[in-house]
Amino acid sequence: MSRYAGDGQRIYVAGHRGMVGAAILRRLAGAGVGEILTRTHRELDLTDTRAVERFFAETRPSQVYLAAAKVGGIQANDRFPAEFIHQNLMIEANIIHAAWLHGVERLLFLGSSCIYPRLAPQPITEEALLTGTLEPTNEPYAIAKIAGIKLCESYNRQYGTDFRSLMPTNLYGPGDNFDLENSHVIPALLRKFHAAKSEGAPAVTVWGTGTPRREFLHVDDLADACVHLMGLGVETYRAHTRPMCSHVNAGTGEDVSIRELAETIGDVVGFKGEIRFDVDKPDGTPRKLLDVSRLAALGWTARTGLREGLAQTYAWFLEHRDMLRT
Numbered sequence: 001m002s003r004y005a006g007d008g009q010r011i012y013v014a015g016h017r018g019m020v021g022a023a024i025l026r027r028l029a030g031a032g033v034g035e036i037l038t039r040t041h042r043e044l045d046l047t048d049t050r051a052v053e054r055f056f057a058e059t060r061p062s063q064v065y066l067a068a069a070k071v072g073g074i075q076a077n078d079r080f081p082a083e084f085i086h087q088n089l090m091i092e093a094n095i096i097h098a099a100w101l102h103g104v105e106r107l108l109f110l111g112s113s114c115i116y117p118r119l120a121p122q123p124i125t126e127e128a129l130l131t132g133t134l135e136p137t138n139e140p141y142a143i144a145k146i147a148g149i150k151l152c153e154s155y156n157r158q159y160g161t162d163f164r165s166l167m168p169t170n171l172y173g174p175g176d177n178f179d180l181e182n183s184h185v186i187p188a189l190l191r192k193f194h195a196a197k198s199e200g201a202p203a204v205t206v207w208g209t210g211t212p213r214r215e216f217l218h219v220d221d222l223a224d225a226c227v228h229l230m231g232l233g234v235e236t237y238r239a240h241t242r243p244m245c246s247h248v249n250a251g252t253g254e255d256v257s258i259r260e261l262a263e264t265i266g267d268v269v270g271f272k273g274e275i276r277f278d279v280d281k282p283d284g285t286p287r288k289l290l291d292v293s294r295l296a297a298l299g300w301t302a303r304t305g306l307r308e309g310l311a312q313t314y315a316w317f318l319e320h321r322d323m324l325r326t
């Protein structure tokens with residue numbers, strides 16, 4: 001674990017009941033530093049400007065982790081584009097503005113690798129931002145996330161704040177969404193393989209050819225990266241970023257094919273049958289891998305191997321499957 005320079009801080013984790021926010025909370029609690037502030041969505045609607053300002057005025061946090069967002073899969077992004085762009089812009093603008101207004105010393109904004117152009121050269125460097133057309137399926141969400149980075153940079157430039165941004169690759173781990181309709185590939189496959197094993201099914205069918213390559217980061221590794229980044233002095237952070245390209249990618253720097261992923265998940269779950277590929281289903285982009293050299297230069301690399309992380313996530317799924325968000 002990275003040493004955390006957060007002792008004596010009042011740390012607000014926005015979105016602490018989400019997958020990422022909960023992991024940050026676990027990581028901060030494990031380090032036993034600072035006083036941690038949280039509010040549920042019901043207690044504080046982050047799209048409500050006045051309520052957010054009141055909260056900052058009353059609680060006076062010194063550090064903020066901004067992990068609250070309206071998040072969803074392709075279908076939800078397609079059906080509710082106005083909600084995705086509006087709510088995310090409001091959450092970011094409200095928190096970042098209130099953080100400046102009430103003297104927050106350091107803030108970390110969480111975005112996503114969907115900020116990068118659809119055809120960005122691989123592995124994707126931070127410099128690829130705004131060099132091409134975005135993936136149309138989640139463009140409104142991506143635009144809101146780009147705006148979050150630019151809000152941080154603009155406040156830094158105009159007001160001298162220390163607001164940072166981290167852009168994670170695909171995440172997996174405890175707290176993931178295991179909904180069969182709307183989940184990402186890892187929870188969807190874990191659930192599918194588990195069901196096939198339980199029912200004694202002879203085969204599991206995976207969408208597409210199995211050849212696309214993807215990168216996956218365990219959410220507890222991400223939380224460790226967040227806390228590491230927040231512990232760095234401002235000079236160190238700025239030495240490896242630029243005022244108008246201040247965000248940092250977070251990933252493992254390694255990708256796997258969907259076939260390798262499915263085989264590993266089958267193994268972890270203990271499924272003995274056949275894995276088939278439905279080649280009539282779309283593959284999506286052939287490769288998506290982040291260049292993580294900036295984060296490595298800042299002193300952090302991922303530790304959890306994919307098999308180990310998958311085994312841990314499957315154990316979590318078995319323990320929590322009756323209470324999952326499905």
Ligand SMILES: NC(=O)c1ccc[n+]([C@@H]2O[C@H](COP(=O)([O-])OP(=O)(O)OC[C@H]3O[C@@H](n4cnc5c(N)ncnc54)[C@H](OP(=O)(O)O)[C@@H]3O)[C@@H](O)[C@H]2O)c1
Nearest residue numbers: 015017018019020041045046047068069071110111112171
């Ligand atoms: N999961 C991934 O694979 C992944 C990958 C890359 C980047 N990220 C980024 O990480 C961040 C967090 O994602 P996540 O996966 O943790 O999402 P999540 O599990 O959906 O958590 C988001 C949290 O934000 C809260 N929230 C949403 N709107 C709110 C509002 N108006 N007021 C107060 N709270 C609100 C949600 O509360 P309710 O549920 O009560 O609404 C939820 O607790 C996002 O910026 C996302 O882009 C995630």
